[in-house]
Amino acid sequence: MKIWFISDTHCEHENLDVPEVDAVIHCGDESNHGNPWMNEAEARNFFEWYSALPMPLKIFVPGNHSTAIEQGLVRGSDYPAVKFLIHESTEWNGLKIFGSPYTPNFFDWAYMKARSDLDIVWQSIPDDIDILITHGPPKGIMDVTADIQTAKPVHVGSQSLMRHVEERITPRIHAFGHIHDEQGISNFGMVTRGSTQFINCSCCDLTGGLKHNGHVIEIT
Numbered sequence: 001m002k003i004w005f006i007s008d009t010h011c012e013h014e015n016l017d018v019p020e021v022d023a024v025i026h027c028g029d030e031s032n033h034g035n036p037w038m039n040e041a042e043a044r045n046f047f048e049w050y051s052a053l054p055m056p057l058k059i060f061v062p063g064n065h066s067t068a069i070e071q072g073l074v075r076g077s078d079y080p081a082v083k084f085l086i087h088e089s090t091e092w093n094g095l096k097i098f099g100s101p102y103t104p105n106f107f108d109w110a111y112m113k114a115r116s117d118l119d120i121v122w123q124s125i126p127d128d129i130d131i132l133i134t135h136g137p138p139k140g141i142m143d144v145t146a147d148i149q150t151a152k153p154v155h156v157g158s159q160s161l162m163r164h165v166e167e168r169i170t171p172r173i174h175a176f177g178h179i180h181d182e183q184g185i186s187n188f189g190m191v192t193r194g195s196t197q198f199i200n201c202s203c204c205d206l207t208g209g210l211k212h213n214g215h216v217i218e219i220t
Contacts, residue, residue, distance in 0.1 A: 001093060004055070006214035007135070007177025008063070008202040011042055013049050015210050016203065023092065024055050027177040027201060028063025028101055028135035032208070034109065040068040047074070051081040057092055058082045061099035063135040063178060064109035085133065087121070095130045095219070103136035103178055104158055111135070119160040125169055132171040136178040138162035142187040142200035143179045153185060165196060173217065175199040182206035190215060 004019055007027035030050075031042035043066065050058055060082050068074045069086075076084030083090055085099025101111035102121050113121065125132070136158060137143040143157030156179065165174055173196070179187050180202045187200050188211070197217075205211045 001219045002216055003131075003219060004214055004216050005175045005199055005201040006203055007175075007200075008180060008204050009046070009210075010065070010204045010208050011046070012204055012208075012210040013046050017213050018053060019216050021055055021216055023057035023059070024050075024053060025059045025097075025131070025133055025175060026050065026061065027133055027175055028061050029065040029177060030060070030063075031065050031068070034065075034067055036067040036071040036073055039065070040073045043068045043074045044078075047079045047082060051079050059085060059090070059097065059099065059133070061085050061133045061135060062101040062111055064101075064103055064106070064112055066101065067110045070110035087124070089126065089129070096126070096128055097131045097133065098125055098129045099133040100125065101135050103134075104156070115158065115160070118158055119164075122158075122161050122164040125164065127168050127170075129169055129171045130173070132165065132169060132174045134161065134174070134176045136161075137176045137187075137200060138165055138174070138198075141191065141193070141198045142189055144185050144187060145179055145182065145206075146185065166194065170195055172219070173197050173199060175201055177202040180204060180206045181211055188212045 139157035
């Protein structure tokens with residue numbers, strides 16, 4: 001089975017090269033605008049494209065830019081060809097898949113929580129998951145950005161998510177986006193730690209330009 005992992009397409013989805021795969025998983029930030037009413041048009045344009053993709057399974061997990069979804073202006077029931085995972089699980093071909101949109105607070109965007117409140121969120125993820133999809137990364141894994149004040153590189157992922165992934169959930173794959181490539185910093189990529197393959201599949205860089213085409217992973 002081949003799965004195409006993408007994230008942070010930010011209205012550039014129509015410029016992606018669609019591979020021949022069995023499933024596609026989008027880890028959030030299909031759109032841009034912070035105002036949910038203006039975000040709605042962007043999101044619906046994306047979901048019309050996403051719904052029409054030829055692969056039988058299409059999973060979507062919202063991100064911090066998915067403001068129209070968080071406010072209920074766009075619902076999963078509007079697009080029955082897409083499986084929305086908003087801190088919930090599904091099964092496909094024997095694989096248990098869980099998706100969660102939450103990330104640490106950063107300005108006033110969607111699906112954000114204080115870092116101190118995230119541990120209880122991650123506690124509710126089952127420990128028998130094969131593919132974990134979170135919009136944001138765990139701390140220390142392809143989560144580097146330049147500090148706003150000092151411009152020095154810092155890791156901004158969730159420490160409590162890292163702990164749950166390594167010590168309890170141990171999925172085969174943990175896919176995410178949220179933290180982009182930026183000048184002098186590369187986050188897009190894959191790394192294996194223990195039994196888990198971590199995948200940052202952010203397609204756009206920090207300027208919003210399309211830079212990557214996601215990752216295609218074959219699962220046996």
